[in-house]
Amino acid sequence: MTETWGYAVDFPGGVGAHSAYFDYVMLYGDSRQPELTVAFADPEYSVIEGQAAQLVVTLNYTATAPVTVTYATAESLATPDRDFTPVSGTLSIAPGALTVDITIPTLDDGKPEVAERVAVLLFDSEGATLGFQRRTVLVIEDNESADPNLLDDFEGFHPFTVVTGTVTLNATEIAAASPLALPGQGAYEHVLQVNAAGASEFVRTYPVGQDWSTHDGLSFWFHGTDSGEEITVQLLDNQSTSTAEVAPAEWVPVWSQEFNEPVGTAPDSNIWTHELGDGVLNDVVGWGNSELQYYTNSTDNAAMDGAGNLKITLRQVETANSDLVCHYGMCEYTSARLISANKAEFAYGRVEARVQVPAGAGLWPAFWMLGTNIGTVGWPTSGEIDIMEYVGRIPNEVFGTIHGPGYSGGNGFGDTYDLGEPVPNVYHTFSVEWSPDEIHWFVDGINYHNATPADVAPNQWVFNHPFYVILNLAIGGNFGGDVDPTLTYPKEMLVDYVRVYQAVDTAERFEATFTDDFAGWRKVLIPFSSFVRSAEQPVGAPNDGLTLTEVWGYGFALPESSDGTFYLDQVRLQDLQYYYLPLVFKTNS
Numbered sequence: 001m002t003e004t005w006g007y008a009v010d011f012p013g014g015v016g017a018h019s020a021y022f023d024y025v026m027l028y029g030d031s032r033q034p035e036l037t038v039a040f041a042d043p044e045y046s047v048i049e050g051q052a053a054q055l056v057v058t059l060n061y062t063a064t065a066p067v068t069v070t071y072a073t074a075e076s077l078a079t080p081d082r083d084f085t086p087v088s089g090t091l092s093i094a095p096g097a098l099t100v101d102i103t104i105p106t107l108d109d110g111k112p113e114v115a116e117r118v119a120v121l122l123f124d125s126e127g128a129t130l131g132f133q134r135r136t137v138l139v140i141e142d143n144e145s146a147d148p149n150l151l152d153d154f155e156g157f158h159p160f161t162v163v164t165g166t167v168t169l170n171a172t173e174i175a176a177a178s179p180l181a182l183p184g185q186g187a188y189e190h191v192l193q194v195n196a197a198g199a200s201e202f203v204r205t206y207p208v209g210q211d212w213s214t215h216d217g218l219s220f221w222f223h224g225t226d227s228g229e230e231i232t233v234q235l236l237d238n239q240s241t242s243t244a245e246v247a248p249a250e251w252v253p254v255w256s257q258e259f260n261e262p263v264g265t266a267p268d269s270n271i272w273t274h275e276l277g278d279g280v281l282n283d284v285v286g287w288g289n290s291e292l293q294y295y296t297n298s299t300d301n302a303a304m305d306g307a308g309n310l311k312i313t314l315r316q317v318e319t320a321n322s323d324l325v326c327h328y329g330m331c332e333y334t335s336a337r338l339i340s341a342n343k344a345e346f347a348y349g350r351v352e353a354r355v356q357v358p359a360g361a362g363l364w365p366a367f368w369m370l371g372t373n374i375g376t377v378g379w380p381t382s383g384e385i386d387i388m389e390y391v392g393r394i395p396n397e398v399f400g401t402i403h404g405p406g407y408s409g410g411n412g413f414g415d416t417y418d419l420g421e422p423v424p425n426v427y428h429t430f431s432v433e434w435s436p437d438e439i440h441w442f443v444d445g446i447n448y449h450n451a452t453p454a455d456v457a458p459n460q461w462v463f464n465h466p467f468y469v470i471l472n473l474a475i476g477g478n479f480g481g482d483v484d485p486t487l488t489y490p491k492e493m494l495v496d497y498v499r500v501y502q503a504v505d506t507a508e509r510f511e512a513t514f515t516d517d518f519a520g521w522r523k524v525l526i527p528f529s530s531f532v533r534s535a536e537q538p539v540g541a542p543n544d545g546l547t548l549t550e551v552w553g554y555g556f557a558l559p560e561s562s563d564g565t566f567y568l569d570q571v572r573l574q575d576l577q578y579y580y581l582p583l584v585f586k587t588n589s
Contacts, residue, residue, distance in 0.1 A: 034060065038069050038122065039131030041099065046115075046139040049083065050108030053138050055120060057091055058099045059128060067093040067127035071102055071120065074325070075277045078116035078140050082188060083107055104138060110186035111155060112146040114375065115139050117281045121325050135325050137280055149215070149573040151554075152204065154192045157270045157343060160555065161255060165200025167558065169193070171270075172567075182221060182521055182569055191223075191569040196562040203234065203555030207347040207372075207466035209242075213548040216576040217527040223567035224518040229559050231514055233526055234534070236507035236553040240542045243348040243502040248433045251350055251501040258497050263306025266299050271344050274302070275337040275472075278326040285327045291364070291477035294324050294331040302336035309494040312336045312473045314363070316489040333489075337472035345372050347466040349502035351387060352431035358491040359424040362483030363392040364474040365493040367430055369467040380408035383462035385439060388430035393481045395422040398430070400441035400449045406459030410478075413456055415441070415449035427496060436464050471495060507552040508541045509534035516566070525574055 009022070037060050047053035059067060072088035073080075080086045085105040093100050102120065118138040122130055152159055154171045163169065172193040174180050182189050194202075218233065243251065257271060267274075274297035279287040293314065295301070305311040314335040317324060324331035357365045366389045371382030384403040391399075394416075401414025419428070433440045441449040453461035473493040476483050510531040514524050531546055554571075 036060065036063055036067070036128040037131035038067055038093070038125050038128040039133040040120075040122070040136040041133075042136060043133060044137045044139060046141055047104075047106055048141050048143050049106050050143065051106060053104045053106060053140075055102040055104065055136060055138065056099050057093075057102060057122065059093060060131065062096050062098050063093070063127060064095050065127055066095060067125065069093075069125040069128070069130070070123045072123070072323075073104065073138075074119040074121050074135075074323075075281060076116070076118035077276070077281050078118050081107075082109055083113075083116055083140055084118060084138075106140050107187075108143065109188070110144065111153070112144040113142045115141050117283075119277060119280060119325075121323070123323065135280070147572070149575070150570065151573065152571045153190070154569060155190045158192050159204045159270075159343065160202040161205060161271075161344060162203040162553075162555070163200075164202075165558070166197040167200035167202060168195045169202060169270075170195075180223065180567065189569070191221075191567045193565060193567055194556075194558075195565050196558050198562060199558060199560040200562065201234070201555055201557040203236070203553055205236065205553035206551070207345045209239070209550030209552050211549050212528075212551050212573055215528070215548075215573040217525055217530075217574040218554070218571065219523060219525040219574040220571040221521055221569040222514075222516075222524050223521050224516045225564060225566055226519045227516045227561075227564070229516050229561055231516060231559075232511050232557040233514070233531075234555040234557060235510045235531055235546065235551060236505075236555075237510055237546055237548065238508055238542050238544060238550045239503075239552060240506040240540050241503055244436050246503040248350060248435070248501075250503065252504050254349070254500055254502045254505070255344065255346075256497055256499040257310075258308070259304055259310040259495060260308050261304045263304055264299055265304040267302055267310060267338055271340055272338040273341060273343065275339060278331065280327070286477065287474065289474075289477035289479055290327075291474045291480065292326070292328070292331075292483070293333045293335040293473075293475050294326055295337045295472070296334050297336075298334075301334055302338060305494065309496055310471070312338075312365075312471065312493040312495070314358070314473050314475055314489065314491045314493075333475050335473045335475070337470065337474075339370075339468060339470045341370075341372065341468040343468075345466045345468045346500055346502070348434050348436065349500050350431055350433050351469065351498075351500055352429060353387070353471070353498045354427050354429045354496035355388065356427045356494040356496075357390045357424050358473070358493055359392060359395065359422060360484055360487045360491060361393040362475050362480055362487065363390075363491055364477065364480035365390050366470070366472055366474070367495075367498075368470050370470060371462065372466045372468055379403075381405050381460075381462060383465075383467070384408075384412075385432060385434070385463065385467060386412075386414065387432050387441070388443075389479070390423055391480055392424075392484075395424070396420060398423055398428075398443060400432070402439065402451050402456070402463065404456060404459060404462040407456050413451055417441075417443045417446070417448040419443070427494070434463070437461065439463060469498060471498070504538070504540065505552075506538050506540040506542070508543065508546075509537055510546050511557075521567075527574075527576070 041056040319330040374382035386401040389399040401412040403412040
């Protein structure tokens, strides 16, 4: 109301003729000028990668004296100096001016990616108070199309979960100026570095069989050393039985994280990804539950304890000495949330962890799973399986729950198990046995909850597809509840192991070889027609030929003579091109 030109009184239609009387019209309100604040004009900005983003910082009205405020990029799902250039500095808004811009350069990395989010913060204002919108999010939109035939590009991690022999695998970054640069690569490229000493193999498996039958072969870039060695490429084709078809009593261990590394070791980045911040990067501020913790990727919050456990540590923050911003102000706690998305994913089986939870009202440790399709269908349509949730305000009980469309949040379908004593007193084993159309929950081997489609009808059952694993320690929020003000910190969630049990591997093996008889990078193409049935097969493997309609994995096997380092990149399904040319016969007349 800075320029009001009048006022009017209106009567609703249909009231008929009548008289009304007015007197002593007054304007009510607070005539004092509001506090001068400085904040971002919008909660979110977007930019196409490779372009510079412009973020607007604004006052709520013009000032008569200069206003200064510092700014900085903060936590992000994008990689600094690869996806964007981090910025920081001090802005000055001149007297009479209302806004000023922050410019953030973004970088085109030439890789198809999901949109990546970067938090940008304001600090230390002078001449004005920081407003509510002191934090904004920059969304970097990708401009590349995904290659549906690209199986693995090793960008930051590798997917080979079955590794035998003396071999180590690392996703290594190569700059364009490096002698190891891949032909035609962008500024940076991650490749798989393989260090081998003797016979070994590494295999990538899929949670469900993949249909490769419309493709002609497998290709990959290989950096040879001209060793003369024959390297075997393996395919895992049809299984005679799958986990979905086998009773739980017949399941065997197929995957585990035992956490036996030395004290202070970070979680394996080939298995676990750290979630970051208070949820703003995931577009679920407060993690959807008004939680109080800020998740970091620091070993201060997640590391091996040296005694065979992963230790997730919740710490109290000295807010006066911190630059961490949460949805409620300066963050009061840090913790960790680890997810196995895109790295270790499973469809059915027994998923189990042995955990000791911390005690205290307000604490909320959890061991749970989300559907791998969450990025396309969203939550709760993706499905959520809470294998174990514990809230310290209910010290003797644990919760097991499923969430889906029509039965999510406080309306999830679940149950509790009362241990008769405080859950944090000792370690407990928490698990689900999960098959098509049924899930069963256990604590220390005792079945206390079961779910089938009938339990959520007429709503949709959304659990017959792959899921990934999550471990986290939260505090406060809608479910965690009020935090006991007498709690002392840090608080620790100890995870002895995470294990998965499934059907015995019966996939039929096929193999083909190529020879390392060149130096440097070369694209290797192996037609599927070159693969033959392997001499060694798992017990129970079918013998029905290479159908490629249900591929359960692929891998590489190295000979006994292997000794040294080679590199691998961009494993693809290959479609061969066939050209049919007319034949022209020339005759002498």
